[in-house]
Amino acid sequence: MTKDGLSVTMADVAKAAGVSRALVSIVVRGVPGASEETRERVRRIAAELGYVPDQRAQALRAQAPRAIGVAFQAVQPFHAALVDGIYQTCEPLGYQVVLSAITSAHGEAAAISSLQSNRCGAIIDLSARLAPKTLAQVASRIPVIVVARAVRAEGVEYVCSDDERGLKQAVEHLSGLGHRAICFCSSADSGGGPERLRGYRTAMKAAGMAADVVETGSTEESGYETGLSLLARESLPTAVIGFNDNCAAGVQTALKEAGIKVPDEVSLLGIDDTGIAAAPYHQFTSVRQDVAWLGKTASLRAIARLEGTDGHRRAHIIPTTLTIRSSTAPPRR
Amino acid sequence: MTKDGLSVTMADVAKAAGVSRALVSIVVRGVPGASEETRERVRRIAAELGYVPDQRAQALRAQAPRAIGVAFQAVQPFHAALVDGIYQTCEPLGYQVVLSAITSAHGEAAAISSLQSNRCGAIIDLSARLAPKTLAQVASRIPVIVVARAVRAEGVEYVCSDDERGLKQAVEHLSGLGHRAICFCSSADSGGGPERLRGYRTAMKAAGMAADVVETGSTEESGYETGLSLLARESLPTAVIGFNDNCAAGVQTALKEAGIKVPDEVSLLGIDDTGIAAAPYHQFTSVRQDVAWLGKTASLRAIARLEGTDGHRRAHIIPTTLTIRSSTAPPRR
DNA sequence: CGTTTTAACTAGCACGTTCTAGTTACTGAG
DNA sequence: CTCAGTAACTAGAACGTGCTAGTTAAAACG
Numbered sequence: 001m002t003k004d005g006l007s008v009t010m011a012d013v014a015k016a017a018g019v020s021r022a023l024v025s026i027v028v029r030g031v032p033g034a035s036e037e038t039r040e041r042v043r044r045i046a047a048e049l050g051y052v053p054d055q056r057a058q059a060l061r062a063q064a065p066r067a068i069g070v071a072f073q074a075v076q077p078f079h080a081a082l083v084d085g086i087y088q089t090c091e092p093l094g095y096q097v098v099l100s101a102i103t104s105a106h107g108e109a110a111a112i113s114s115l116q117s118n119r120c121g122a123i124i125d126l127s128a129r130l131a132p133k134t135l136a137q138v139a140s141r142i143p144v145i146v147v148a149r150a151v152r153a154e155g156v157e158y159v160c161s162d163d164e165r166g167l168k169q170a171v172e173h174l175s176g177l178g179h180r181a182i183c184f185c186s187s188a189d190s191g192g193g194p195e196r197l198r199g200y201r202t203a204m205k206a207a208g209m210a211a212d213v214v215e216t217g218s219t220e221e222s223g224y225e226t227g228l229s230l231l232a233r234e235s236l237p238t239a240v241i242g243f244n245d246n247c248a249a250g251v252q253t254a255l256k257e258a259g260i261k262v263p264d265e266v267s268l269l270g271i272d273d274t275g276i277a278a279a280p281y282h283q284f285t286s287v288r289q290d291v292a293w294l295g296k297t298a299s300l301r302a303i304a305r306l307e308g309t310d311g312h313r314r315a316h317i318i319p320t321t322l323t324i325r326s327s328t329a330p331p332r333r
Numbered sequence: 334m335t336k337d338g339l340s341v342t343m344a345d346v347a348k349a350a351g352v353s354r355a356l357v358s359i360v361v362r363g364v365p366g367a368s369e370e371t372r373e374r375v376r377r378i379a380a381e382l383g384y385v386p387d388q389r390a391q392a393l394r395a396q397a398p399r400a401i402g403v404a405f406q407a408v409q410p411f412h413a414a415l416v417d418g419i420y421q422t423c424e425p426l427g428y429q430v431v432l433s434a435i436t437s438a439h440g441e442a443a444a445i446s447s448l449q450s451n452r453c454g455a456i457i458d459l460s461a462r463l464a465p466k467t468l469a470q471v472a473s474r475i476p477v478i479v480v481a482r483a484v485r486a487e488g489v490e491y492v493c494s495d496d497e498r499g500l501k502q503a504v505e506h507l508s509g510l511g512h513r514a515i516c517f518c519s520s521a522d523s524g525g526g527p528e529r530l531r532g533y534r535t536a537m538k539a540a541g542m543a544a545d546v547v548e549t550g551s552t553e554e555s556g557y558e559t560g561l562s563l564l565a566r567e568s569l570p571t572a573v574i575g576f577n578d579n580c581a582a583g584v585q586t587a588l589k590e591a592g593i594k595v596p597d598e599v600s601l602l603g604i605d606d607t608g609i610a611a612a613p614y615h616q617f618t619s620v621r622q623d624v625a626w627l628g629k630t631a632s633l634r635a636i637a638r639l640e641g642t643d644g645h646r647r648a649h650i651i652p653t654t655l656t657i658r659s660s661t662a663p664p665r666r
Numbered sequence: 667c668g669t670t671t672t673a674a675c676t677a678g679c680a681c682g683t684t685c686t687a688g689t690t691a692c693t694g695a696g
Numbered sequence: 697c698t699c700a701g702t703a704a705c706t707a708g709a710a711c712g713t714g715c716t717a718g719t720t721a722a723a724a725c726g
Contacts, residue, residue, distance in 0.1 A: 033705075057393055059683090060389050113385065279553060342711090355678095
């Protein structure tokens with residue numbers, strides 16, 4: 001640290017080593033143009049002074065942006081896994097990941113604007129709730145990749161799971177076990193909501209069964225409410241598909257409290273295959289989203305768009321798989 | 334966007350408006366020095382071109398750093414809440430929050446180095462697992478505030494909950510209900526582990542009870558294992574304090590599977606009061622950490638250290654409260 | 667009319683880096 | 697000894713912004 005409390009700069013190292021700034025730059029970047037002994041000496045002095053290159057200055061100097069911006073919601077475990085995947089893809093390729101959290105104090109618009117302000121070459125939005133028009137406006141300046149939501153906006157690309165097919169897998173699994181009365185808890189305005197509903201309806205029709213849809217939400221509480229409403233019916237369905245794992249967990253609680261056993265009396269199926277589905281007391285069969293794949297695809301698309309090696313595409317649909325656990329079984333007699 | 338695909342700069346706006354860059358700067362920052370009509374015109378043109386100030390250039394120009402770096406683990410809901418609190422405190426005070434995720438692909442050292450590289454004026458570390466020596470080295474250059482872990486390292490300040498007193502509250506609540514056989518699931522190497530254990534031992538001693546400690550971990554799985562080990566004993570304790578809510582949830586599952594009812598036969602108490610404790614099927618009494626307070630304190634300390642208005646302090650201990658729910662009741666006869 | 671004041675605006679440097687276009691100093695060939 | 701070739705190094709200009717120190721031009725004042 002220099003005397004005035006500011007950070008160590010290249011010039012400080014250069015001065016201490018008795019060389020020019022340019023040479024220090026050559027050494028720290030490891031490019032040819034310095035003798036081995038000078039290299040050694042400069043490296044040692046840099047380490048002694050605790051020199052760390054200033055990323056902002058590097059970025060400012062660079063002509064082409066080397067940063068990928070990610071807007072995410074910290075509270076969502078799903079987002080955490082995606083962020084992990086994005087780091088895994090971007091960093092080895094030499095791209096910096098710039099995060100901006102979407103919180104109660106810092107909304108989606110603020111997050112995106114902050115990423116623009118950091119001159120990210122592309123933006124990956126994990127929680128696109130803004131109007132398509134607004135997103136399109138951003139996309140006219142910077143490539144935008146939306147994850148887990150089918151956004152129909154000019155210039156916006158999206159990556160999401162094949163929710164429609166996922167529900168087909170779920171319905172087929174249950175009908176294969178012999179179920180005929182399968183209820184789906186829908187949440188139309190959540191990400192993937194419309195696709196999941198469509199997939200359910202199509203699959204039910206194909207199997208010659210009547211659709212049975214209840215509108216709910218994506219939280220455990222709404223699942224619990226839905227569970228109570230099912231219990232109030234004259235007869236229970238033999239199987240219930242929750243809108244997601246949270247929702248399924250809520251339904252299970254309501255059923256358990258009423259003394260209904262899962263899967264003996266009612267089979268229960270979640271979607272997303274998050275940690276909650278794998279928890280020892282749930283063990284939900286669940287439609288698995290391949291989060292690593294989603295993150296990797298979004299990253300690669302962002303990089304491709306940033307580098308301009310590839311034009312705009314509309315959508316990237318990632319297949320789902322069914323993780324079978326102990327919450328599904330043949331129906332009660 | 335300019336022709337070559339790069340972003341709009343101040344010079345672009347200045348050229349389009351037929352004024353100097355300096356004047357654009359004056360208008361954008363809203364400082365005196367421009368006539369109202371020029372101001373209006375420049376603002377309009379800036380908006381038309383989609384000009385967004387370059388934060389990196391601003392930061393580079395600024396003498397004093399205005400950014401607070403935060404190293405966090407995305408997968409931890411606890412961290413998410415803290416990040417939220419940090420944004421709420423820092424942004425209104427004009428400080429930028431720079432996030433760096435700690436993931437499998439991007440460890441704590443990488444995260445901290447990235448924050449240094451971004452010339453943050455202070456670092457808030459939500460997941461300090463590095464050796465105290467390493468942390469001290471970082472702290473010798475940049476103020477470091479560690480959250481939720483009592484780190485004894487030169488120059489490092491920490492903010493954490495009063496875990497010791499929290500356990501005292503837990504034990505007193507249970508002993509007030511009449512419990513005499515209270516088991517504590519300890520996790521010595523987790524954040525707050527040693528303090529929690531010490532608090533438990535002290536409180537038990539003060540109440541004239543014998544300590545009953547089982548070593549476990551901070552996950553649901555380890556709680557489940559611990560639950561099984563308790564069931565293998567000749568007689569169950571009448572109350573169990575989980576190391577945290579996750580752990581308590583695991584214990585509960587093991588007990589439930591063995592047909593043991595909570596709280597009728599065994600009282601169960603969690604720590605942290607996270608969402609899991611409040612979930613409908615758990616309803617744990619839990620020692621609440623005031624996350625908002627923790628985040629606010631860490632932020633304010635970071636700012637104080639950054640501004641140099643205040644010297645180094647060692648520790649900041651935030652009080653805990655007990656949230657009473659339905660998992661605790663008087664002991665079985 | 668000359669001088670001062672003030673509002674409105676501009677020129678140009680600095681921040682820390684990278685990169686181009688040099689400038690040395692040394693080696694080896696003729 | 698001269699000349700080219702090369703390795704090792706340096707000077708200085710950008711990148712986009714903020715700020716200091718100006719420079720106009722018009723109004724105010726005596």
